[in-house]
Amino acid sequence: xxxxxxxDNNHKIGNHVKELVEKLEPAWRxxxxxxxxxxxxxxxxxxxxxxxxxxxDSGKLVVVEDCNFKQLQLEKPELESLSNIPxxxxxxLVASSIDKRLxxxxxxxxxxxxxxxxxxxxWQTGEIASSLQAEAKAIGLPLSTEVRDYLAExxxxxxxxxxxxxxxxxxxxxxxxxxxxxxxxxxxxxxQSSLQLADAIRRGQTSVVQRLLKDLENQATSPPLVICRTLxxxxxxxxxxxxxxxxxxxxxxxxxxxxxxxxxKRVYYLKQDVAAIPLKSLFEASSALLxxxxxxxxxxxxxxxLCCISDITKLFSR
Amino acid sequence: xxxxLTTKYRPQQLADLCGQGLIQQTLINTVKSKKIAPAYLFTGxxxxxxxxxxxxxxxxxNCLSSEQPTITPCGECQSCRSIEKSTSLDVTEIDAxxxxxxxxxxxxxxxxxLAPAIGRYRVWILDECHMLTxxxxxxxxxxxxxxxxxxxxxxxxxxxxxxxxxIISRCQVLNFRSLSLDSITQQLxxxxxxxxxxxxxxxxxxxxxxxxxxxxxALQVLSxxxxxxxxxxxxxxxxxxxxxxxNDLVAIVHAIIASDTFTLLLKARELIDSGKPPTxxxxxxxxxxxxxxxxxxxxxxxxxxxxxxDTKKLVQLASALEHKQIMVGVEHLRTAEYQLKxxxxxxxxxEMCLVGLITERHNATSNGHKNGATVPAPHxxxxxxxxxxxxxxxNRQTLSVASLTEIEGNVAVLAVPQNQLAKFTKIAxxxxxxxxxxxxxxxxxxxxxxxx
Numbered sequence: 001x002x003x004x005x006x007x008d009n010n011h012k013i014g015n016h017v018k019e020l021v022e023k024l025e026p027a028w029r030x031x032x033x034x035x036x037x038x039x040x041x042x043x044x045x046x047x048x049x050x051x052x053x054x055x056x057d058s059g060k061l062v063v064v065e066d067c068n069f070k071q072l073q074l075e076k077p078e079l080e081s082l083s084n085i086p087x088x089x090x091x092x093l094v095a096s097s098i099d100k101r102l103x104x105x106x107x108x109x110x111x112x113x114x115x116x117x118x119x120x121x122x123w124q125t126g127e128i129a130s131s132l133q134a135e136a137k138a139i140g141l142p143l144s145t146e147v148r149d150y151l152a153e154x155x156x157x158x159x160x161x162x163x164x165x166x167x168x169x170x171x172x173x174x175x176x177x178x179x180x181x182x183x184x185x186x187x188x189x190x191x192q193s194s195l196q197l198a199d200a201i202r203r204g205q206t207s208v209v210q211r212l213l214k215d216l217e218n219q220a221t222s223p224p225l226v227i228c229r230t231l232x233x234x235x236x237x238x239x240x241x242x243x244x245x246x247x248x249x250x251x252x253x254x255x256x257x258x259x260x261x262x263x264x265k266r267v268y269y270l271k272q273d274v275a276a277i278p279l280k281s282l283f284e285a286s287s288a289l290l291x292x293x294x295x296x297x298x299x300x301x302x303x304x305x306l307c308c309i310s311d312i313t314k315l316f317s318r
Numbered sequence: 319x320x321x322x323l324t325t326k327y328r329p330q331q332l333a334d335l336c337g338q339g340l341i342q343q344t345l346i347n348t349v350k351s352k353k354i355a356p357a358y359l360f361t362g363x364x365x366x367x368x369x370x371x372x373x374x375x376x377x378x379x380n381c382l383s384s385e386q387p388t389i390t391p392c393g394e395c396q397s398c399r400s401i402e403k404s405t406s407l408d409v410t411e412i413d414a415x416x417x418x419x420x421x422x423x424x425x426x427x428x429x430x431x432l433a434p435a436i437g438r439y440r441v442w443i444l445d446e447c448h449m450l451t452x453x454x455x456x457x458x459x460x461x462x463x464x465x466x467x468x469x470x471x472x473x474x475x476x477x478x479x480x481x482x483x484x485i486i487s488r489c490q491v492l493n494f495r496s497l498s499l500d501s502i503t504q505q506l507x508x509x510x511x512x513x514x515x516x517x518x519x520x521x522x523x524x525x526x527x528x529x530x531x532x533x534x535x536a537l538q539v540l541s542x543x544x545x546x547x548x549x550x551x552x553x554x555x556x557x558x559x560x561x562x563x564x565n566d567l568v569a570i571v572h573a574i575i576a577s578d579t580f581t582l583l584l585k586a587r588e589l590i591d592s593g594k595p596p597t598x599x600x601x602x603x604x605x606x607x608x609x610x611x612x613x614x615x616x617x618x619x620x621x622x623x624x625x626x627x628d629t630k631k632l633v634q635l636a637s638a639l640e641h642k643q644i645m646v647g648v649e650h651l652r653t654a655e656y657q658l659k660x661x662x663x664x665x666x667x668x669e670m671c672l673v674g675l676i677t678e679r680h681n682a683t684s685n686g687h688k689n690g691a692t693v694p695a696p697h698x699x700x701x702x703x704x705x706x707x708x709x710x711x712x713n714r715q716t717l718s719v720a721s722l723t724e725i726e727g728n729v730a731v732l733a734v735p736q737n738q739l740a741k742f743t744k745i746a747x748x749x750x751x752x753x754x755x756x757x758x759x760x761x762x763x764x765x766x767x768x769x770x
Binding site for chain 2 (some may be wrong): 161164
């Protein structure tokens, strides 16, 4: 049996290999599990073709890591010999990407099965949320909809982190239902709160802004400079979108390409965000944030951040 | 032998942890359910209990008085005592700041393969792990992901952003929050009672406020104060921490509001003479302005205040200042803080800075009025149209060949075609009257030839 594992999600590929290892006969596991680098493919083939240790049913797993199919040298007799692999032996080829037009891949796929592990793009929160839900269910952790949505936003498409965070939550909950407040505190999300901060500033909600800043400071997961950087990016995007609209560009796709926004669907929300804001305020806010960066770099004090940010908030409160 | 308070009152069990409810619960459940992750990462500000928690977890896992991991380590068995003395064979606490090289990391990986000698788990506590070089972190990666059985890594750091993202994603991350004012106050009064230190409750609060969320700093100040004779009051705390008394601060802000330069200078001199460093004065003043800003912009969020001044007094002060004035003051103090650090004569700078606050305040006010008073001048063309609309149709026809190009002060400039120049010069006075009527002030008219 030949399997090709491909995709950019190394964590999930690793998990799949682990599952395969578990299937081997425990007593002979150490003797029957082999890993090879890509340039030792011939050795791997030989290894796969020999019978497993123990009895015939104990199974064998041969993993070839980091295969680059463009450089793989497989002659015809070798390819034919692939079909002679013993029935309980599994040859696993791991590759970060696969090009199905290649001759060698075509011939391999006639005998092998292909499993893809791709990370979902970060903006497909729906997909991420449902995969989180499934993972949580597997470890026996009930998630309410709001908690699931929060986690999807906080963790994003980082599956390795998602697994760890869910384990942590499962241990904390130990059978009880989790509230959103608990989850927020156990899985703090810096970028998320920074974006919330940007939103509150844009709406001119001074008290919300101050509370968020205090929270960010207490969590101490990243320094003020990182928060400043996130705010800069967000305000710059808004500035670009507003400027594009002001200059008469109407098509969303055109705005997206000129403002360097990867996901054109986001433009719809961005347009709503900036609808009521004058271009001038956005410009002033952006330059104030640049000044804040310099202030932070020259002499740090958390009061600096607070004062500068409330100053910016005032620009938007009408 | 004298043991520092911070060491003496280090929590010994998970239940004793202060102010970290969720983390406490998570770890208790971890130990109870024996779902122990191969690697933990503790992050948070200084003095929030990262290292203490790591030691407690190590003890809980290895205590010999019970058959399995327990949430109540005895503190008396050989394992517990050796962990306390850091002589344990199974629990190794490494100061990653001084063992940060890739060789140290390799050695660690090698030694982690050895089975635990007495206890159940081999625990590695890597304190200050952000100081590891990136090569050292990479060397640890493999071991963190698939550590040998019965090995637990506990990484502790104040700066998690300096770690490789791959390290973070392999660990179970627990964020230690800064302790709240109340929990520090509570802890301090408990220690004070246990030690028999005579301290007033206001003084305890003042210590807690100065500690900015770190219990160790607070206990340090308390142990320093406990050496004094007699009861400890607020002013003692302020003296030790170098903070300025709230009454003095209020007096300074009052003087600024009243524009009383002399009183202000006197106050500054008094403070400097009493041994307060100018930077501390400026920083305290900055805190006051910060609180004023909060009161001014969101009066409801009183819990965000950081300074020691009574809320009532603050509200009173804030009402005397406009938002813009506070902002300008903050800006001024911020630049002054930087300049004071560089200056050879900080005392002089401080005086200038305080006087500057008065003038800045005035500037902020007068600017505001000026902006309010000046109405944007209407466009000359609009005025001319109004003039035309107010005349008879016949006059309108005559006048419409001309155009008003500008109005500056009391002089209006009228552009007229060359052939009409003489005619318009004659009626200039009449036109001036018409324009004056529209503009509501005396206007003189100058006739000039139009461009075409």
